[in-house]
Amino acid sequence: MNIRLIDPAYEHPYISHSQKVIKTIWFARLTLTTLAALTPPDIEVKITDENVDPIDFEEDVDLVGVTGMVMHAPRAYKIAQRFRQRGIPVVMGGPHASSLPSEAKEHVDAVVIGEAENVWEGLLEDFKRGCLKPFYQAAAFCTMEGLPFPRLDLLRKNAYMTINCAQTTRGCPHRCDFCHVTHFFGKTYRCRPVDEVIEEVKRLEGDFLVFIDDNIAGNRRYAKELFLRLKPLKKQWASQASMTLTRDPELLRLAAESGCVSLFIGVESLSSENLKDVNKSFNQAHQLEEAMKALHDHDIMVLAGFIFGLDHDDEGVFERTLRFCERNRIELPSFFLLTPLPGTALFQRMEAEGRLLHKDWAQYNGATVVFKPRLMTEETLQRGFNWACREGYSWGSIFKRVFHPQQRFFTRVLSNIAYRSIAQKTPEGYLPSLSQILQRMNDTIPLKNTRDLIQRVGEKIAEKKLLIGQKAADTLKLYSVYNERLKTLFVRLEGSMDREGARELVKRLKGVLNVEIQKVILDFKDVGAISSEAIALLSRKGLLHGEEGRLWKAVNASGITD
Numbered sequence: 027m028n029i030r031l032i033d034p035a036y037e038h039p040y041i042s043h044s045q046k047v048i049k050t051i052w053f054a055r056l057t058l059t060t061l062a063a064l065t066p067p068d069i070e071v072k073i074t075d076e077n078v079d080p081i082d083f084e085e086d087v088d089l090v091g092v093t094g095m096v097m098h099a100p101r102a103y104k105i106a107q108r109f110r111q112r113g114i115p116v117v118m119g120g121p122h123a124s125s126l127p128s129e130a131k132e133h134v135d136a137v138v139i140g141e142a143e144n145v146w147e148g149l150l151e152d153f154k155r156g157c158l159k160p161f162y163q164a165a166a167f168c169t170m171e172g173l174p175f176p177r178l179d180l181l182r183k184n185a186y187m188t189i190n191c192a193q194t195t196r197g198c199p200h201r202c203d204f205c206h207v208t209h210f211f212g213k214t215y216r217c218r219p220v221d222e223v224i225e226e227v228k229r230l231e232g233d234f235l236v237f238i239d240d241n242i243a244g245n246r247r248y249a250k251e252l253f254l255r256l257k258p259l260k261k262q263w264a265s266q267a268s269m270t271l272t273r274d275p276e277l278l279r280l281a282a283e284s285g286c287v288s289l290f291i292g293v294e295s296l297s298s299e300n301l302k303d304v305n306k307s308f309n310q311a312h313q314l315e316e317a318m319k320a321l322h323d324h325d326i327m328v329l330a331g332f333i334f335g336l337d338h339d340d341e342g343v344f345e346r347t348l349r350f351c352e353r354n355r356i357e358l359p360s361f362f363l364l365t366p367l368p369g370t371a372l373f374q375r376m377e378a379e380g381r382l383l384h385k386d387w388a389q390y391n392g393a394t395v396v397f398k399p400r401l402m403t404e405e406t407l408q409r410g411f412n413w414a415c416r417e418g419y420s421w422g423s424i425f426k427r428v429f430h431p432q433q434r435f436f437t438r439v440l441s442n443i444a445y446r447s448i449a450q451k452t453p454e455g456y457l458p459s460l461s462q463i464l465q466r467m468n469d470t471i472p473l474k475n476t477r478d479l480i481q482r483v484g485e486k487i488a489e490k491k492l493l494i495g496q497k498a499a500d501t502l503k504l505y506s507v508y509n510e511r512l513k514t515l516f517v518r519l520e521g522s523m524d525r526e527g528a529r530e531l532v533k534r535l536k537g538v539l540n541v542e543i544q545k546v547i548l549d550f551k552d553v554g555a556i557s558s559e560a561i562a563l564l565s566r567k568g569l570l571h572g573e574e575g576r577l578w579k580a581v582n583a584s585g586i587t588d
């Protein structure tokens with residue numbers, strides 16, 4: 027008996043990679059090599075990764091296995107159809123089939139839901155006996171002990187940057203709303219015995235490998251032991267981790283000493299409101315810069331992932347994020363559009379809110395808008411994203427991010443060149459016209475005159491006590507968010523305001539009201555202290571409309587007087 031396992035290609039004018047790019051930055055997933063390792067030795071098994079080799083649809087095989095993420099599903103179904111037309115049964119597994127097994131079953135003969143470890147052999151037995159069941163799902167997650175080493179020998183070695191991949195853990199202790207991992211693995215985070223990982227790593231040729239874990243440092247005690255044991259092997263490695271890693275100096279040091287040279291970190295957003303919304307508050311917005319610095323101090327190259335289109339993202343998000351990457355010398359920024367993947371909490375929410383534009387899975391690729399954003403139109407989001415992808419890999423931006431006196435300079439430049447070639451295929455984008463205005467609106471205003479500041483009144487005593495602590499605030503911070511759909515700018519003010527601050531605020535507001543912004547709503551509730559001159563000025567300009575219990579809240583500043 028012989029089986030062909032297939033990883034479908036993703037045919038897309040600007041997302042699919044050329045062979046050259048695959049060779050420079052792409053590593054092999056462990057999906058099919060793991061499945062092959064689970065296959066009994068009396069069965070011949072071969073792998074085709076359609077990204078690097080064509081599929082032979084005329085091949086004489088007994089059974090075909092196909093995998094796929096959401097965006098691969100339409101292609102996977104087409105592949106299945108071609109083999110089934112010839113009477114060859116097809117089994118499908120992987121993230122998409124596991125989330126939507128009934129849909130997948132319409133296109134294939136059997137669907138494996140979740141991990142294959144506990145069901146694959148049984149499925150093959152059933153197949154041999156001619157009684158393949160429609161669905162296979164293990165009653166429990168598999169043990170991490172004694173897992174067979176993936177059959178890397180079945181991959182075409184020279185097609186990728188590396189085929190040296192290994193996995194130390196499965197799952198993630200966190201539960202970010204948009205992520206498929208926690209849906210797939212439930213709340214589990216399972217670690218392989220360190221001895222087995224070390225044995226597997228020792229067998230890999232060469233001195234570089236990728237740990238394809240979702241979060242290699244999800245269990246700090248385990249990670250520390252692993253890193254200590256890796257160190258003597260003198261390998262270099264790359265992986266993914268959550269930002270919590272950077273807050274444990276010992277863990278970070280051990281990672282670096284064990285050979286960690288680059289990490290993919292899901293930063294996702296610079297806005298704490300966004301992070302809270304998607305259940306990712308453990309990424310603390312105010313610590314992002316520190317976290318990036320900590321990684322660089324250990325000479326770890328940062329691949330940072332950012333998501334555009336979250337509910338608090340306005341038109342300023344693209345430029346703000348890119349400048350953050352430049353300021354913090356993030357070597358390889360990766361921008362994604364928010365994508366509600368079936369099975370995730372985000373998908374359920376978007377579907378319930380009627381915000382999904384369609385269910386054409388091929389478009390669920392992280393680079394195409396598939397939902398209605400809250401503060402922007404679909405078009406603004408798409409074009410802003412395109413702009414960030416292209417601009418982020420312009421020579422100017424590469425220069426700002428990469429040219430600094432640290433090691434591995436050539437690796438940094440070469441990987442940027444490869445990413446640039448992908449970015450250049452992105453369609454033209456544009457920076458939303460309000461972007462700069464929004465950046466200016468958000469610039470902090472320094473306080474010039476601290477005399478005459480008076481405490482806000484009208485708040486409850488407890489809140490007042492807190493405000494007294496803010497008396498010394500010597501700046502006025504502005505947090506502006508523009509809602510393109512309502513044509514309204516919301517400005518939250520925080521700190522203290524003197525006359526100059528009030529003047530500057532009025533000047534900026536006048537500027538924005540000349541453009542397409544039709545209405546401004548000012549929120550004064552976090553202004554701790556304000557001078558009587560500032561109050562007088564704001565009143566004269568028609569900016570203060572006291573509301574009951576919130577003395578300094580002003581609304582509808584559409585008609586600022588001269």
Ligand code: B12
Binds near residue numbers: 056094118197
């Ligand atoms: C490595 C990796 C990548 C690599 C892939 C390199 C490559 N050559 O393709 C990189 C970093 C480039 C990448 C990119 C992307 N990835 Co990715 N990636 C992973 C990661 C971390 C590991 C994959 C892996 O090797 N797993 C180990 C194997 C053993 O597990 P497995 O694949 O789940 O397979 C098991 C079962 O699912 C089952 N199974 C799977 N297939 C089949 C088939 C059959 C026939 C059977 C019987 C069983 C079976 O058996 C296996 C053993 O139990 C996974 C997360 C994860 N934990 O899996 C995300 C993951 C697969 N990626 C994901 C996503 C979204 C992407 C991107 C779309 C992100 C983006 N927006 O750009 C891109 C798409 C890239 C592309 N064009 O294909 C999502 C998929 C979600 C979904 N529902 O579609 C995942 C789950 C991560 C997440 N956070 O949600 N990725």
Ligand code: SF4
Binds near residue numbers: 200202205207240268
């Ligand atoms: S930390 Fe990363 S892997 Fe873990 S749930 Fe969040 S996005 Fe997924």
